[in-house]
Amino acid sequence: MAIELKGVHFNHAEAPDIPVLQVPYWSVKPGQRVFVHGPSGSGKSTLLNLVSGLLECPKGEVSVLGERLDLMNRRQRDRFRVNHIGYVFQRFNLIPYLDPIENIQLAKSFSARQHCSNSAVTAQSLLESLNVEAAAWNRPTSQLSMGQQQRVAIARALVNRPELLIADEPTSALDQENRDNFLSLLLSLVAEHKMTLLFVSHDMALTQYFAQVQALSDISKAV
16 A cells, blocks of 8 residues: 555644544555545644654554554654655745755755756756746745745655655645646646655545545544
8 A cells, every 4th residue: 555544543742632633544555646625624734744754643553655654753754755755735845045946956865765867957857847937946936926836846746756745735826727737737747657646635626636535534533
């Protein structure tokens, strides 16, 4: 399995009696494109953070690409994420004073999975494929539009050729036309690189792009 959760229970330390997630069992097969939906505050980002290793799992098993994240310490999870998982954050998490190419190169520098191609050339090719005009490549990302920043975030997530791509509300800043263009492009890149995609959103209009659609309430008994 690309993702497999067994008996996962998660709650915040400040509210130990209020479960955020309770997942008896949930799995995603390699190569699947899964859309998970639920209202704001329902625990979607918590699910993604457990799968990516950003959060420690206090109870249960979290297996990603055959590796038990719940048995790893924080440093091991961070290393695993850099090498195997691409993450498109809702708020992008770009370094604002670096330009797009520098942001992408920085992500590549953390990975142990170095590829033969020059990192600057790789960054440029990704930006071109995502329709980020060359005039924006050398500007601080803080000066780019929301749509441009979003595409840079996608390029950064793809640069290390991850087996698993996680997307947390990545279309929230786009209008309908740009949203549809973005989804078409994202899915074509996922297919090209044979990645597993875990996409989370509250926007049900996006379900048309996915064969596997699941409500978070069907995954977690705490919702």
